[in-house]
Amino acid sequence: MxxxxxxxxxxxxxxPDYPKPGIMFRDITTLIGHADGFRAAIRRLAAPYEGEKIDAVAGIEARGFIVGGAVADRLGCGFIPIRKKGKLPWRAVGQDYQLExxxxxxxxxxxxVKPGERxxxxxxxIATGGTAEAAVKLIKLVGGEVAGAAFVIDLPELGGVAKLSAHGVRxxxxxxxxxTA
Incomplete structure (x- = not known):
């Protein structure tokens, strides 16, 4: 194949029922542990952006680091970790977002991110899109341009992609x- x-x-x-009852947790560790599956996922995540000017990939903690780093390598650009508050060693800018x-x-x-970088x-x-929306706001706060957003899994009924679209992010x-995730 x-x-x-x-x-x-x-x-x-x-x-099922992780991390609490009623949640159907989508675990990508089985996907990234499968050599061909991991390679295919990274290729497919990067494909819509190949040939575009992408200055950096921003991966959201923690699994976003794994796939984001590999996508950055594939696109030949740098990688930016977006972390939970208090985890970065240098001066940081933050953005709050809503949880349940x-x-x-x-x-x-x-x-x-330098002003104008994509x-x-x-x-x-992506589920409700709260974390991704906060990442969009962070990048724009420092003058960056959001070139797009890529996810392994979308839970469309939770509206996250629509939330990003409202910010002009494809x-x-x-x-x-x-x-539910």
Whole structure:
């Protein structure tokens, strides 16, 4: 089977009732542990942006680091870690976002993006889009341009891609699936 026809969805494990009852957790560790599956996923995540000017890929903690770093390598650009508050060693800028109950904050180094640079946001999954939306706001805050967003999995009924679209961000996902993340 070629990398172009490999069924990536079959390589994602679904774990019921994790981390709490009623959640169907989509676990990509089985996908990234499968050599051909991982290569196929990275190729497909990067494909819409090949030939475009992408200055950096911003990966959202933690699985976004894995796939984002590989996409950055494929696109020949740098990588920016977007982390939870207090995890970066240098001066950081932050953006809060809504959780189911309350808020949280993600951060990146204040000098990670230069004004006018084009940044691709990458993560393993988009659900409600709160974290990805915060990443968009962070990149724009420091003068960067969001070139797009790419995800391994989209849970379309939760509206995350639509939320990014409202900010003018085009997104793509390799797998659309039902249920909660």
């Amino acid at each position: 070629s990398l172009d026809t490999l069924d990536l969805k079959s390589l994602v494990r679904t774990i 109950y309350g808020t949280d904050i993600i951060e990146m180094h204040e000098d990670a 940044v691709l946001i990458v993560d393993d999954l 997104s793509h996902a390799l797998i659309a699936t039902g249920g």
